[in-house]
Amino acid sequence: MLPALLKRFGLNQLWPTAGFPGGVHPVEHKITADSPIIELPLPPQLILPLKQHIGEICAPLVEVGEHVLRGQKIAKSQGYVSASVHAPTSGTVVAIQDHAIPHPSGMGRPCMMIEPDGKDTFDESRPPISDYRNADPAEIRERIRMSGIVGLGGAVFPTFIKMLRDQRNPVQMVILNGAECEPYLTCDHRVMLEHAADVLRGMDVIMHAVNAKNGVIAIEDNKPDAIAVMRGAIEAAGMKDVEVRSLPTRYPQGGEKQLIQTLTGKQVPEGRLPLHIGVLCQNVGTALAIHDAVCLGMPLIQRVVTVSGDAIPNPANVRVRIGTPIPFVLAQCGLQDLSGVRLIHGGPMMGERLPRTNVPLVKSTNGILAMKREALYSEQAVEEPCIRCGHCVEVCPVGLVPNELAWHCRNDQFDRGQEYNLFDCIECGCCSYVCPSHIPLVHYFRYAKGQVAKIEKERVFAEQSKVRSEARDNRLAREQAERAARRSKVRKQHAPAADGVKKTAADTKKAATTTSKTEDDKA
Amino acid sequence: MNILMAILTLGGLALIASIVLAIASRVFHVEGDPMIERIDAVLPQTQCGQCGYPGCVPYATAVAGGEADVNQCVPGGERAMLAIADLMGVAPKEVEEDAGVPMLAFVREDECIGCTLCIKACPVDAIIGAPKQYHTVIEDHCTGCTLCVEPCPVDCIDMVEKTQVLEEWTWSAPGKRPALENANQNSDEVKHASGTA
Amino acid sequence: MSLLISSPHAHGGDSIRANMLAVILALLPAAGVATYLFGWLAVFLILLCMLGCMAAEWGCLKLMKRPLSRVGDGSAALTGLLLALTLPAAIPWWMALVGCVAAIVLAKQVYGGLGHNPFNPALAARVVLLISFPLNMTSWLVPMHAPMLAALPPVDLYNFGDCWSLFWFGPEALGKGLDAITMASPLGHVKTEWSRGIGAIEALRNYDYSYLDAFLGREAGSLGETSVLALLIGGIYLLARHTITWHIPLSFIVTVYVLAAVFNAVNPEHFAPPLFHILAGGLMLGAFFMATDPVSSPVTPRGQLIFGIGCGILTWSIRTFGGYPEGVMFSILLMNCAVPLIDHYFRPRVYGK
């Protein structure tokens, strides 16, 4: 009673509290929390973008017309930060071409189209590592890398990179992120309820691979059933070193850095990784994928997705093959006509509005929300002047001053914006969520970040052009000087004219000055 | 007597101050960037000559010498204009011509006669090709200055819109209509899009 | 229609209008007490100021070709209400109107309208009035229920007709001088007695001062500042609704209390007791409703604490050493000037830095 009262008045900030600062508690709308995961049928065609992760794009391994098996690697990662793509079912490759992907720009990327043959034949070439506890950790990490596993919470960073074993920074604690703080989304919740043992085994694999002593499963207290089920599973498995921690429900609790702060009280220092403070954080869905890859030999070819929103007749949690076209998924949930509907890829706080609907579901898709256009805030809001109420400052989990920052970004003062730590913004949306003036703060930050990158790129290009142009000028001057020298030599042999000599001398001198100037520049 | 004291004191103080200043100006002397270089640094180095001068350095020289206006660089647009005005300490001026979308030169190779005239025209050496062979524009080096279009005797060089790739896409400012806002929502075909291979 | 496309796609539902209406609602208890004390006069003054401010806002928006719908955001109405509550009840109507115009035009719209004014418009207007009409601004009408007065109040403020003439035509219309219907406020009384060499304790004794009356509001003063109880109710509502945070009111009040307590402990005869400072004058109105004005106060929590402490120090100092009996208004305006600086230097700590 008293703590609740103090919290109501914000007086709990008088003394240091556990957890990250700021945050909001949006209306949860977790309407699919009680819907069991449904298996979706295979679509007539699968569209697999060759880049579904942070890092380099993959190179196709198969050709158009080739037959592939379920789980067969069809595109190979290039470079270190990359993740391979596997065929979600058996069938024929019908095309490799650009296709729109889920992205706010509506633009496309090279994709591979596969027509399923309906047999769903499995590629057996990768046997399960059933006795993973006695396996070499390096082998496990290699399996995870080969299986194309990326962070399924939305960040899509290749998982094996986070699991590297570093002698100087041993992993003390593995955190399994089951916070799922975004409104509407319930896929992690359902995965924990229905696949508790597998998730736990996936976590055990991770802990073994990085040789961690402790494991924490972090779940927000609005999912008491998941907390109970996971506790039961731990008991059943007899894992003493893993515990379930119930966290207060607050967005963005599921942000990696925020979660780490809540659980350990430590902040990841600027420019470092969680690894540097001995923490490894993985999403619940990722743990399940790791279990599938290691214990079943199945690479990342499917995932659980929440299909929800006020325009969906039958909201559900579905298990879908990656590459399934989103309209097909929506049709399975009863939504055929997409007019007047806005699609959001992800949750309402951080998800992206999709300008195109005919896009495939990808590894990062944790939710698809179909919202009625007229009820969507981002569609209807009208910006008003900032009244400096300070609500945005209060809720920012990073400690920024969003109103000042947005002011600089709006006026294209990007230097000032960077002084106000523009690039520390995690785009969680808390500030926009509370702003009484409906200022699209996050949009300003995204705009500014893009502009900074663009300006930097242009600057580098200009510098290169300048070097090239100077090199050319020098070359021309040199050639001219050489030619003049040759000419004067010839003329001297015949009939040396006074003015000709003078001119050549002047030219040579000019060329010399230009050259030395360029050398100065370079020095 | 009093007056003398006052004059002496003030004079002494002035002397000390001037000595301190003199030393400070020596010790903390900064080699001021010559204005030409600082202006050149904010120009986009397209070397296109749209400013009326044969390249970026000549334009910077002209501006620094007070001959040219601050708003003559077309590709630099408003940003370059503001930066130059700021450096020169003069009032900003309206940029009249719009830079438009970024362009690239493209040689229709089957029509090229290999005369090498375009190579000579290119200010940044972005065209390769030997005499009597097809010439090609190196996309990553082309600044879109159009200087190669005119010299071509068979008119086989076109300026084409630079394809925008997803990796280079950035958010437009709030309230500005993004390019694809009106795109046909359900069409598969994607214009101007490709991955970085 | 807007073209926002970036996340977030959800919103908490807060709006400028809702915030302004909440503050107006929170001021209703104080307005009620004002009506209880000053009868019809309070009603007239509040209505006049609210309408005056809204009219001035409408005029400015019209002149500047801004959307006229902004009159409806409630900020002008709130400024009018706040201004009215800081005015003495016996002020001539046209002075109040001058105040409205000063608040909206001088203190708000010339700076660019809502969100850009460096000073709290209502307070800035009050200063304009105080400097232009010092006599009227420091003559406190005798309220209807002031227990320290044995006799009945000189004017029956519950009589509509009397109030009507008093409001529009001044005390002369009732055949009385301004002196005859006004009295000193507790703060003013202490100041005068000090100048005659009498200590605060003695001064309060001969004023017949009671803490309870001050808490409930049965004393002379500006329209809305007298009742600490009513203001607290409104303030707590705003805190619970999260329109304001505790930082400014708490640090403001605590600072005044601590300063007063220290000096009172040193010399109890001369310096007024801390409780008196807390209950007197416009402190509660200022701390909960004026200093917390979002536009002219800092946005960061630490900055707000600094701001509140600064207001507290200045208030107590002006009350104790300054030429004016009351310092809340000046202290807030002075601290308003420092807000950009405070905001710059007291930013929150950034994650991981």
Ligand code: SF4
């Ligand atoms: S929440 Fe909105 S109105 Fe309030 S200070 Fe931040 S940007 Fe300004």
Ligand code: SF4
């Ligand atoms: S979006 Fe950025 S500025 Fe806004 S609350 Fe989140 S981290 Fe802070």
